[in-house]
Amino acid sequence: MNKLGLFPAAMLIVLVTAKEIVAVSSLLTRQQVTVVHDRYASYPRWGYRTASVPRSATVIHYQRVSYRYVNGIVYRPVGRTFVVVPPPAGLLVPTLPVGFVNIMIGGTPFYYHYGTYYVKPVGQQGYKVVPPPVGARVDSLPQGYGKISLDGKTYYVLNGVYYQARVNEKGEVEYEVVGSNVNSL
Template structure:
């Protein structure tokens, strides 16, 4: 009886080890996609922000529904809830955005800081300030004195861990110039339409409204989006 007991304990231990190995295959932690406190989730308490985010480098099958596509040079990023994503093969990887990239609206949870008499906005390790010329917000380096800054106000709608299972990203529309516009002109028009879209009602709080405004603007400038 003792030998049989030892035998079954050994089998259970081997199965447990195999399960842990499978869960960490590829260097990623999995918890069934429920957004728990595994290695893929970090807690940002800087400036009492007190919010959970997916860890940098974590890979997901798709970005969250309603994520905003943001162009920066030849690169394309997706932004949702203070988290930045970049294509990674057929999937998306959580990344640090480049300095200088502009977004039309701040994340839903952020901390307002006053540094050197200037307003800054902080979320998920990233600092934003008003874009010049505006509208919009630009990603910047941590300004001097940021470590000792005091929060003016905080917007934290929820401190619950984010879900890491996301819906597939909506494909970025292909832009066809109808009037023979050059690639440089296309990019200038696209950026101009992005700026104009931020001035439309509800666009700063609804990514779908922002996208429709951009498409309407590009159509008026002689482009077909499909």
């Protein structure tokens, strides 16, 4: 167990089905997948498969894959179809999506949209996808996040990123990055 009272992700057993996420552990309770916020309700959900992408999509070659990018949505070719995927860390996109949110963490500006964090690399054009910075707070999460309880605390999780609901100074609920599989809870 780490300083947050969470077990490393390697110790958690999580079963994912189309309708629910079931966490199997004596410390976890079974919860249905929860839509945290509907801001992104009109966006295609990660995992959505389509025969074509919008004509306005930009082709981005990264790690031997020709991704398609349009307004924050990334499509990965799979056979003769495309699947909506979270952008991989390191992907350089030409523009930030409409509706992005500015976040400052430790003096570094980050940009957030649809579960993805970006930074502006020095000396490069475009914006680079980066792992979620611990401490970042956002007002909404896209569809598909799971909800788990661990040691009496509720966490929202997707792709190994754990968020915890917090109330800001205005009395509004925000979701704070508290850890991930990548940077070990």
